[in-house]
Each structure stands twice: as C-alpha cells, then as structure tokens.
Amino acid sequence: MAPHAGGGKRSGTDPQEGAQRMDRQPVLLAAAAAATSPGRLVPFDLLYADGVRAYLARDWARAAELLQRALHSYAGLRAARRACRAACAREEPFPGGPGRWEAALLGPVLQRAGCLQRCLGRRLRPAPSAHRASRAVRRDFERREPYNYLQVAFFQLKKLDQAVSAAHTFFVANPQHLQMREDIEKYRRMSGVKADSFQDLEATPHWVRTLCRTGVQHYDADEYLQAVARLEESLSEALSALEECRALCEGPWEDEDEEEKMQPAHYIQVLKCRQQCVLEIATKPGRISATEDFIPSHLDLLQFAYSQVGNQTLAAECAASYLLFYPTDEPMLEKMKQYRTELGEDAAVTARQSIQHYVQRSLMEKKLIYYAVEHLGETFNDPVSDSIILIFLPWFHQLVTITVVRIHFSWVLVSVGFLSKACSCLSVLCFSTGPLPFEGIAVTMDSQQMNGSQRVVFDRVLTESECKDLLRLTKAAGEAADGYRARRSPHTPHERFEGLTVLKAMQLAQNGDVEWRDAKLLLQASEKSRQIIESYFTPGKKLHFSFTHLVCRTAIDGEQEGRLDLSHPVHADNCLLDPEGQECWKEPPAYVYRDYSGILYLNDDFQGGGLFFTEMDTVTVTAEVHPKCGRLVAFSSGKENPHGVWAVGRGRRCAIALWYTHSQEHAEQVNGHAEQTLTSK
Numbered sequence: 001m002a003p004h005a006g007g008g009k010r011s012g013t014d015p016q017e018g019a020q021r022m023d024r025q026p027v028l029l030a031a032a033a034a035a036t037s038p039g040r041l042v043p044f045d046l047l048y049a050d051g052v053r054a055y056l057a058r059d060w061a062r063a064a065e066l067l068q069r070a071l072h073s074y075a076g077l078r079a080a081r082r083a084c085r086a087a088c089a090r091e092e093p094f095p096g097g098p099g100r101w102e103a104a105l106l107g108p109v110l111q112r113a114g115c116l117q118r119c120l121g122r123r124l125r126p127a128p129s130a131h132r133a134s135r136a137v138r139r140d141f142e143r144r145e146p147y148n149y150l151q152v153a154f155f156q157l158k159k160l161d162q163a164v165s166a167a168h169t170f171f172v173a174n175p176q177h178l179q180m181r182e183d184i185e186k187y188r189r190m191s192g193v194k195a196d197s198f199q200d201l202e203a204t205p206h207w208v209r210t211l212c213r214t215g216v217q218h219y220d221a222d223e224y225l226q227a228v229a230r231l232e233e234s235l236s237e238a239l240s241a242l243e244e245c246r247a248l249c250e251g252p253w254e255d256e257d258e259e260e261k262m263q264p265a266h267y268i269q270v271l272k273c274r275q276q277c278v279l280e281i282a283t284k285p286g287r288i289s290a291t292e293d294f295i296p297s298h299l300d301l302l303q304f305a306y307s308q309v310g311n312q313t314l315a316a317e318c319a320a321s322y323l324l325f326y327p328t329d330e331p332m333l334e335k336m337k338q339y340r341t342e343l344g345e346d347a348a349v350t351a352r353q354s355i356q357h358y359v360q361r362s363l364m365e366k367k368l369i370y371y372a373v374e375h376l377g378e379t380f381n382d383p384v385s386d387s388i389i390l391i392f393l394p395w396f397h398q399l400v401t402i403t404v405v406r407i408h409f410s411w412v413l414v415s416v417g418f419l420s421k422a423c424s425c426l427s428v429l430c431f432s433t434g435p436l437p438f439e440g441i442a443v444t445m446d447s448q449q450m451n452g453s454q455r456v457v458f459d460r461v462l463t464e465s466e467c468k469d470l471l472r473l474t475k476a477a478g479e480a481a482d483g484y485r486a487r488r489s490p491h492t493p494h495e496r497f498e499g500l501t502v503l504k505a506m507q508l509a510q511n512g513d514v515e516w517r518d519a520k521l522l523l524q525a526s527e528k529s530r531q532i533i534e535s536y537f538t539p540g541k542k543l544h545f546s547f548t549h550l551v552c553r554t555a556i557d558g559e560q561e562g563r564l565d566l567s568h569p570v571h572a573d574n575c576l577l578d579p580e581g582q583e584c585w586k587e588p589p590a591y592v593y594r595d596y597s598g599i600l601y602l603n604d605d606f607q608g609g610g611l612f613f614t615e616m617d618t619v620t621v622t623a624e625v626h627p628k629c630g631r632l633v634a635f636s637s638g639k640e641n642p643h644g645v646w647a648v649g650r651g652r653r654c655a656i657a658l659w660y661t662h663s664q665e666h667a668e669q670v671n672g673h674a675e676q677t678l679t680s681k
C-alpha cells in the first residue's frame with residue numbers, strides 16, 4: 001500500500017520555477033549534475049528542481065538522492081549565513097557612553113552590510129548570487145516540502161524507516177496537513193516500522209535534552225565525572241542554540257537582496273527578537289533545578305560537580321559565572337569565598353568568557369532597545385523575566401524608572417511574525433521541570449508533544465470516585481431550589497451552560513442543597529491543580545487563584561443537525577486575539593493579569609467537546625486534548641496558546657476551569673475564605 005498512490009505533486013509551490021531558471025543557466029545545471037566538490041555548494045533550488053523532475057518521472061532512487069542533496073545544500077547555505085551573521089554581529093560595537101547611543105544604533109547597520117557581503121563572498125562558491133532561490137522555492141523549504149516528496153520516494157524504495165522520518169519531519173511543520181496525518185497513522189499501524197523512526201530531522205538536536213537529562217541523572221547518582229561531561233555538552237548546546245535563535249531573528253528575508261541593506265527599524269526588531277531568545281534559552285526551556293533558569297542552573301550544578309571531582313579552578317570559574325546572573329546570591333558568594341581561600345588569594349578567578357559574552361551582549365542589546373523606546377518612539381514589552389533582570393542591575397533600575405515615567409507603561413507587544421518562529425525551536429530544550437508535589441500523577445504530554453510552548457497534560461489528578469462526587473455536585477447544584485439552572489451557552493445556541501463557583505458551592509452547601517463534602521472536594525481539586533501547575537511551570541514563584549469555575553456544557557437535543565459552530569470559539573485567556581493582525585492585545589476586557597490556565601476534566605461520556613490549540617491564525621490546529629476524568633490540561637494564558645472547544649454534539653461535558661495569576665493584587669479572595677469555612681466543617 002503506497003501512502004500516496006500515484007505519487008503526484010500534492011501541495012506546495014511548483015519547483016519548476018527553479019527549473020525555468022535552470023533552463024536559462026545551463027552552466028549551473030552542469031554544476032547540479034556534477035559531484036559536489038569540497039567547498040562548493042550546489043544551489044539548492046537547482047537540486048530541488050532536478051529532484052522533483054526525477055520524482056515525476058518516478059525515478060525514485062534519483063529523486064531521493066537529489067532531494068537529500070537539496071536539503072543538504074539548503075542547510076549548508078543557512079549554516080554559512082548563520083556563521084556570517086554571528087561573525088558580523090560580533091563586530092557590532094558596544095557603545096561607551098550616552099553620547100554614542102545613536103551611533104551605536106545606526107553604525108552597525110552600515111557596518112554589517114559590508115561585513116556580510118565580504119563574509120558570504122568568502123564562504124559561498126559559486127558566488128552568493130547563485131544561491132538566491134525564488135521566493136516560492138524558499139517558501140517550500142521553509143515549509144519542509146522536500147520531505148513530502150522524499151517520503152514517497154523512500155516508500156517506493158522500500159526504505160520504510162527513512163520514509164517515516166521524512167513524513168514525520170514534514171508533519172511537525174504542517175500539523176494541519178490531513179493527508180500526511182493519515183499517512184502517519186498508516187505508518188504507525190504498519191509492522192516493521194520502529195517507534196524511534198518518528199524523528200524530526202530538522203529539530204534542534206533532540207539529544208540536547210537527553211544530554212541534559214542524563215547529566216542531571218549522573219549528578220543525582222553522585223557520578224560527578226559523567227555529570228560534568230554531559231552538563232558541559234548540554235550547556236554548550238544551549239549556547240549554540242542561542243546563536244541559532246539569534247541568527248533566525250534576522251530572517252526569513254522577504255527578499256534576500258534586502259539583507260545587505262538592513263534598516264535601523266529592522267535592526268531594533270532584531271534586537272527585540274534576540275531578547276526573546278535570551279528568555280527562551282535562559283528561562284523557559286525549563287529548570288534543571290527547582291528555582292533557577294536554564295543556563296545558571298547548569299553553572300550551579302557544574303560548580304558543585306567540579307568541586308566534587310577535585311577541580312577547584314573550574315568550580316570557581318562556574319561559581320563566578322553563576323554570580324553574573326545572581327550577583328547577590330548568598331550561598332554562592334559563600335562558596336566563592338571558600339574557593340578563593342582554597343586556591344590561594346593570588347589565583348585569578350574569573351567567569352567563563354562565553355558566559356561573560358552572553359551576559360554583556362544581552363545587557364547591551366537591552367540598553368539599545370530602551371534607548372530606542374525612549375528616543376525613537378519604539379515600543380517594547382520586555383519578555384525577560386525578573387530573575388534575569390537581576391543581570392541588568394543596577395543600571396536597569398535607573399533606566400526603567402526613567403523610561404516607565406516617560407512612556408507610562410504604554411509598551412505594546414512586539415509584532416514580529418518571525419519572532420515566535422525563531423524562538424519556538426528552543427522550547428524543546430531540556431524541559432525537565434520542578435518535581436510534581438503529588439504522587440501518582442503522570443505528565444502525559446509536554447509542550448513539545450503538543451507542538452507549542454508552555455502546554456502540558458497531566459493524568460490521574462482525580463480518582464474516578466472523586467469525579468463522580470464532583471459530577472454529583474454539578475447535578476445537585478443544577479437542581480437546587482434557588483434556580484441555579486442551565487442557561488443557553490454564551491458561546492453557542494446549541495448547548496446549555498452551567499457554571500458553579502467555589503463560593504456558590506459553599507452557599508449551596510450552607511443551604512443544604514449540596515453536600516459539604518462535595519463542595520470541599522471542589523476546593524481541594526482546585527488547590528491540588530494550583531500546586532501542580534505552580535510547581536511545573538513556575539517553581540518558587542507563587543501562583544494565586546484568579547478565578548475558578550466548574551462548568552458543564554450540555555448538547556441541546558434536536559438542535560445539532562448541520563451544526564458548524566464550536567462549543568467555545570478560539571480565544572486566548574489573557575488577551576484579545578486578532579488573527580488577521582497576528583496579534584493578541586493585552587488589554588481589557590481581556591483578563592490581562594491571568595498568567596496560567598488549567599482545565600480539570602471530570603468525564604468523557606459525551607460526544608465531541610475536545611479542547612484544541614491553534615496557531616495565532618485561529619484555524620491551524622496544533623494539538624488536541626480529549627477530556628476524561630482526572631485529566632488536567634495546563635498552559636500559559638497568553639497569545640502563545642490560542643484554544644477552543646469542539647462542539648458538544650451529545651451529552652454533558654463537565655470540567656473545572658481554573659485561572660491563576662502571579663499578581664497578588666488580582667488574587668481571588670474567595671478561595672481563601674472558602675478554605676477557612678470549609679476546613680472548619
């Protein structure tokens with residue numbers, strides 16, 4: 001059975017565009033046919049066009065070879081650009097005083113142009129201009145279209161594992177592609193397909209995470225030599241991931257000719273995007289210790305591991321590097337003192353150069369952005385969390401105060417389409433989060449498996465009998481004398497909607513309409529979810545209840561025929577989605593202070609009602625969650641997590657919707673009061 005019988009062109013742009021160009025340039029065609037000589041990169045669009053021709057002629061072996069070479073050339077070209085951008089970025093001057101800020105912003109623009117041209121000229125043979133593929137072909141590569149052809153070719157060649165990894169790689173970038181979804185399902189059912197063939201060949205090396213995890217495992221097992229080796233590797237991977245992220249901040253270029261003529265406004269966008277990279281690398285990718293961020297926590301563990309294997313010099317170097325992030329960290333300062341004594345006062349102890357460079361560069365780029373905010377009317381919503389801001393003290397405080405007063409917090413979100421793209425690659429790094437505070441709970445899906453960031457599914461948060469009790473609570477509340485009845489859903493005329501808050505549950509218990517035990521269970525379930533979500537996403541940083549709502553959605557019989565709407569339209573929980581503008585406005589009436597959302601499901605005996613996540617366009621589905629008793633889905637409440645609920649076609653779907661905030665000011669008091677009342681019962 002062929003996944004695509006007929007093997008015709010299925011989607012994407014026509015690579016024959018490249019072929020037309022090829023006809024006009026026979027010399028390059030010869031180059032495409034020739035073996036790649038060292039240092040020579042055959043233009044990827046030519047290889048692609050040849051590959052697709054072979055594909056259409058059903059010459060599978062040649063198609064596979066050419067398409068693979070096209071991908072290889074494309075990767076080589078990107079690597080050359082990355083290397084040049086990195087090299088030219090290093091040349092960007094660090095200004096010395098306030099008078100030179102303007103020059104610092106404008107200077108690099110001019111300098112880079114020349115630098116990039118020279119660098120690419122040295123690296124790319126034939127000349128850089130030969131590598132300028134048409135926009136359509138570039139788009140195909142961005143969408144991983146060559147893998148779509150490749151999987152068919154491999155399948156025909158009976159190279160099943162390669163077909164599967166090509167299919168998977170394509171699917172990761174095109175999760176809405178139904179045909180490929182079906183093919184993947186077919187592959188999964190085929191005997192002879194290994195589970196580990198489902199690899200994303202374009203992913204930030206998946207082994208980074210493995211490295212990091214094994215590093216921590218060795219550390220936990222007191223195997224410090226091995227721990228040091230693995231942690232050093234994963235730290236250096238993180239730093240190169242940062243370079244990669246920074247390089248991606250500068251593209252994709254609409255027109256590569258533009259690349260050499262970068263405008264100041266674009267440079268500022270690039271700087272903002274790079275700040276996002278700092279966030280993605282230094283914080284979000286996950287904490288390997290309970291409270292610190294990715295890079296500093298590596299340094300902390302390394303510092304200890306080196307001291308255990310007797311290398312005090314390197315231990316001291318890691319401690320000094322760590323202090324660049326947390327300069328007032330008492331325990332580390334204490335250790336530093338100890339290392340100095342052990343090594344002798346004369347020994348020079350300095351932070352690692354790579355870490356110094358990272359910290360200094362982030363700081364300087366942030367300064368440039370704030371300069372632009374202040375003087376050039378730029379807006380900036382600083383993505384970097386307050387723990388990282390410590391790096392920027394004391395300078396940061398002073399500047400923030402001035403800036404904040406001047407612009408009255410009117411920063412808006414950075415609207416750079418490529419930003420999320422550039423940075424999403426990093427959220428797959430070592431996502432090993434804080435330990436869960438309860439036994440028996442399983443993480444069923446993490447952000448990577450859900451194709452997004454800050455998303456997770458836990459199972460077994462409630463037992464079957466707890467779900468039953470809570471469902472009984474919803475029934476009893478619905479039947480209560482005070483008319484707490486289901487109304488038509490605010491979201492759809494085809495469903496009824498009942499909502500019960502913790503406070504309401506208590507009042508009903510007081511009236512004897514529901515059981516105290518069940519009302520108490522509602523509170524306990526919310527608190528348990530809060531603790532799970534806090535320890536998973538924000539260990540060490542308190543999450544308060546913002547709002548808790550036990551919601552049931554019931555299909556109205558006889559009103560489901562031909563229904564096309566959703567039970568809950570796609571939305572983000574703390575901002576107003578604007579799919580056309582690819583924006584999400586963090587302003588009222590959105591609940592802007594909500595930081596994390598959770599939904600704890602109670603049942604699955606209904607039809608439809610799945611929760612799904614989309615891209616900002618609200619139509620490209622990236623992940624789905626099927627409700628069932630005890631399943632808790634949690635995610636950050638912002639624009640990175642637009643979500644909706646499929647129509648409930650039959651039955652009643654109940655779940656506790658939970659929202660949390662870091663802001664004490666917006667914390668819901670009800671749960672606190674409820675707790676006092678209920679614990680006294």
Ligand SMILES: O=C(O)CCC(=O)C(=O)O
Pocket residue numbers: 568573599610611643644645655657
């Ligand atoms: O019930 C669900 O699965 C999601 C509900 C939701 O997104 C909301 O109430 O904001």
Ligand SMILES: [Fe+2]
Pocket residue numbers: 571572573597643
């Ligand atoms: Fe929501």
